[in-house]
Amino acid sequence: MSGLEKLLDQISGYVWGVPLLAVLFGTHLFLTFRLGFIQKHTFSAIRMSLTRTREGEGEISHFGALVTALAATIGTGNIVGVATAVAAGGPGAVLWMWLTGVFGMATKYSEALLSVKYRVVGGDGTVSGGPMYVLEKAMNMKWLAVLFAVFTVVASFGIGNMVQANSIAAMVESNFNIAPWITGVLLTVFTAVVIIGGIKSIAKVCEYLVPFMALLYVIGCFVLLFLRQDSLPETLQLIFSSAFNGQAALGGFAGAGVREAMRFGIARGLFSNESGLGSAPIVAAAAQTSHPVRQALISATGTFWDTVVLCAVTGIVVVNSGMWQSGLKGAELTNAAFNEVPYIGNAVLTFGLLTFVFSTILGWSYYGEKAMEYLFGKQLVVPYRWAWVAAVMVGSVASLQVVWTFADIANALMALPNLVSLLVLSPVVAAETRAYFQQKAES
Numbered sequence: 001m002s003g004l005e006k007l008l009d010q011i012s013g014y015v016w017g018v019p020l021l022a023v024l025f026g027t028h029l030f031l032t033f034r035l036g037f038i039q040k041h042t043f044s045a046i047r048m049s050l051t052r053t054r055e056g057e058g059e060i061s062h063f064g065a066l067v068t069a070l071a072a073t074i075g076t077g078n079i080v081g082v083a084t085a086v087a088a089g090g091p092g093a094v095l096w097m098w099l100t101g102v103f104g105m106a107t108k109y110s111e112a113l114l115s116v117k118y119r120v121v122g123g124d125g126t127v128s129g130g131p132m133y134v135l136e137k138a139m140n141m142k143w144l145a146v147l148f149a150v151f152t153v154v155a156s157f158g159i160g161n162m163v164q165a166n167s168i169a170a171m172v173e174s175n176f177n178i179a180p181w182i183t184g185v186l187l188t189v190f191t192a193v194v195i196i197g198g199i200k201s202i203a204k205v206c207e208y209l210v211p212f213m214a215l216l217y218v219i220g221c222f223v224l225l226f227l228r229q230d231s232l233p234e235t236l237q238l239i240f241s242s243a244f245n246g247q248a249a250l251g252g253f254a255g256a257g258v259r260e261a262m263r264f265g266i267a268r269g270l271f272s273n274e275s276g277l278g279s280a281p282i283v284a285a286a287a288q289t290s291h292p293v294r295q296a297l298i299s300a301t302g303t304f305w306d307t308v309v310l311c312a313v314t315g316i317v318v319v320n321s322g323m324w325q326s327g328l329k330g331a332e333l334t335n336a337a338f339n340e341v342p343y344i345g346n347a348v349l350t351f352g353l354l355t356f357v358f359s360t361i362l363g364w365s366y367y368g369e370k371a372m373e374y375l376f377g378k379q380l381v382v383p384y385r386w387a388w389v390a391a392v393m394v395g396s397v398a399s400l401q402v403v404w405t406f407a408d409i410a411n412a413l414m415a416l417p418n419l420v421s422l423l424v425l426s427p428v429v430a431a432e433t434r435a436y437f438q439q440k441a442e443s
Helices: 002-015 018-034 040-050 062-073 080-089 092-117 130-135 142-175 180-195 199-227 229-245 258-273 279-283 292-321 330-338 344-377 378-395 402-426 426-442
Strands: none
Touching: 002 402, 018 040, 018 092, 018 402, 018 426, 040 092, 040 279, 040 292, 062 199, 062 279, 062 344, 080 092, 080 292, 080 330, 092 130, 092 229, 092 258, 092 292, 092 402, 092 426, 130 142, 130 292, 130 344, 130 402, 142 180, 142 344, 142 378, 142 402, 180 199, 180 258, 180 344, 180 378, 199 229, 199 292, 199 330, 199 344, 199 378, 229 258, 229 292, 258 292, 279 292, 279 344, 292 330, 292 426, 330 344, 344 378, 402 426
8 A cells, every 4th residue: 555655646746747837827827818818807707706696597696606616626725735835935935826826817717718608508407517518519529528527526536525524534633632533424414414405505505604714714814914913014025035036044944946936836826726627617617697708707706716815815824923934844834823823823723724624525526526427427416425425424534645646646637638628729718708898898
């Protein structure tokens, strides 16, 4: 088993290496300029996302689709992952992470637009969409669509389910001395109650859970920054200067150059917001919308909230605490940074991790379900949901390093078919965008 773990770690390091990160970030930049900096419509898209009016075919509202995608996207990467990037790349990694979010919005916009445009509406009114339908209908590449769906199913059970359940159980045991099986039972019951009802039930819960958890977490982070406001200007200056000049060794910190700041900041940003991986457009396709561009604009705000806001705020808290110089990494650094402010810091961190991880389980359940439905048809939807519920319990009580690494590989491989469709069909995205805004200007 140790040999298998080592092999999978090597494969994971390769598929998540510089080539994939370069292609992902390069796609972000290409689509940003191809679409005339579509990010300029962010704030009007945020206003649009708050509407719950039915505009066309679909199963859930604009807002429901957005928060369900955010539920899957916002997770431990926004907290522990950010600390990992700062520990390896220095304070400058925060700025590169932020820039990844800004440019990644164009990619999230493009993949959502294509998924809505090429979605399939069944006779019962259910909607199916995502990169697998784009690859099959727009590019006639069924084999690549099947590969994407297989990778999605594997990734969903790993990073979207068992690994998340395991992290909740481990944290509750560490902080409250509650046995993992007790956490597992409670988590399994809550998950079952939500997902057995399908996307409408998931979206309904996420509409309340996601804004609540994100807002409280951000407020908590601002409280921590307020309590240490004297060092805040110096912190922001350090983040900007380190991003372009590197960071000399301080305290227990080994020092990082510009390349390390870029590498770890971009990698963490890409992994956190999932722009280009092809997951979020699966739920964007279920939205009730009158035009693909409208939902695409709203979907792009998910990357804004995830990386431009949440990851950035976490990064500033970690750098401002000064604990990034201690030599700690990952979860240990996160704990130390937040616990610099007694009681309040631990409460913010615990609340954030618990709610972020549970929401990821809900959001990813839908991604895996639609991929499974694409591969085997609707007859396996209900068995899939029960298998998902059972996997939550297994993940809570078992150590699953092999599952995590295997799913991590599948998650990276999801990006390859999706990026092919994005680059080949970028003229379609550009034409739809031009037509929409031209029509809007004339009306």
